[in-house]
Amino acid sequence: xxxxxxxxxxxxxxxxxxxxxxxxxxxxxxxxxxxxxxxxxxxxxxxxxxxxxxxxxxxxxxxxxxxxxxxxxxxxxxxxxxxxxxxxxxxxxxxxxxxxxxxxxxxxxxxxxxxxxxxxxxxxxxxxxxxxxxxxxxxxxxxxxxxxxxxxx
Amino acid sequence: xxxxxxxxxxxxxxxxxxxxxxxxxxxxxxxxxxxxxxxxxxxxxxxxxxxxxxxxxxxxxxxxxxxxxxxxxxxxxxxxxxxxxxxxxxxxxxxxxxxxxxxxxxxxxxxxxxxxxxxxxxxx
Numbered sequence: 001x002x003x004x005x006x007x008x009x010x011x012x013x014x015x016x017x018x019x020x021x022x023x024x025x026x027x028x029x030x031x032x033x034x035x036x037x038x039x040x041x042x043x044x045x046x047x048x049x050x051x052x053x054x055x056x057x058x059x060x061x062x063x064x065x066x067x068x069x070x071x072x073x074x075x076x077x078x079x080x081x082x083x084x085x086x087x088x089x090x091x092x093x094x095x096x097x098x099x100x101x102x103x104x105x106x107x108x109x110x111x112x113x114x115x116x117x118x119x120x121x122x123x124x125x126x127x128x129x130x131x132x133x134x135x136x137x138x139x140x141x142x143x144x145x146x147x148x149x150x151x152x153x
Numbered sequence: 154x155x156x157x158x159x160x161x162x163x164x165x166x167x168x169x170x171x172x173x174x175x176x177x178x179x180x181x182x183x184x185x186x187x188x189x190x191x192x193x194x195x196x197x198x199x200x201x202x203x204x205x206x207x208x209x210x211x212x213x214x215x216x217x218x219x220x221x222x223x224x225x226x227x228x229x230x231x232x233x234x235x236x237x238x239x240x241x242x243x244x245x246x247x248x249x250x251x252x253x254x255x256x257x258x259x260x261x262x263x264x265x266x267x268x269x270x271x272x273x274x275x276x277x
Contacts, residue, residue, distance in 0.1 A: 151261035
């Protein structure tokens with residue numbers, strides 16, 4: 001535990017939530033995009049996968065799972081951004097430029113699997129998490145100030 | 154039987170080392186945090202250095218730390234001005250806060266040392 005470990009851990013949380021918010025913003029901006037960059041379908045919703053930053057165990061044994069400890073965590077990081085593979089909604093619109101021309105879904109347009117309500121909920125969650133991490137940093141700063149007061153007395 | 158070791162994880166091959174076991178290889182499992190929960194006999198262990206050289210080295214390392222923190226803060230501030238997309242707002246502000254705290258902390262420490270020296274040196 002160092003002097004600034006709490007602040008560093010909080011900073012990782014702030015960065016992760018900021019990136020999560022960026023992903024949510026991109027999802028909302030592309031909520032009606034019927035053609036992706038590859039041209040093979042509509043935009044698919046992105047999801048953020050986070051994992052803790054921790055010291056890696058050198059070895060794990062099934063018979064001593066509690067014997068190995070990785071120590072105190074170091075925060076959170078975004079492991080990767082993945083596409084949501086949920087089914088795409090369809091809308092019948094034969095005149096649409098991206099309407100399917102052949103097959104059983106002829107005349108249908110595949111829409112992005114972005115639910116605005118769900119994205120807004122995620123955005124509020126990300127915002128609250130950001131505030132919570134900022135509060136952790138503020139709490140740490142108050143501890144520092146109290147420690148400095150001890151020296152000034 | 155309890156197996157414990159206060160050393161870090163270090164294992165090439167072999168089985169966990171039992172207490173009292175004699176072997177050239179051992180799996181030292183980390184069960185305590187390096188700064189907490191140490192056995193009592195390790196709590197007070199400190200390096201033996203002379204007071205003079207420890208204070209000088211402490212002061213030098215502290216000043217270097219202040220310079221490093223200040224330089225990092227200034228670098229992020231400049232970066233936020235000429236390339237705002239490359240840096241987060243909280244990174245800039247936290248770097249400035251750390252720099253400010255290190256400076257205040259050093260000032261308080263130095264004031265304490267000077268005050269102590271004056272109290273010791275003033276004749277009564």
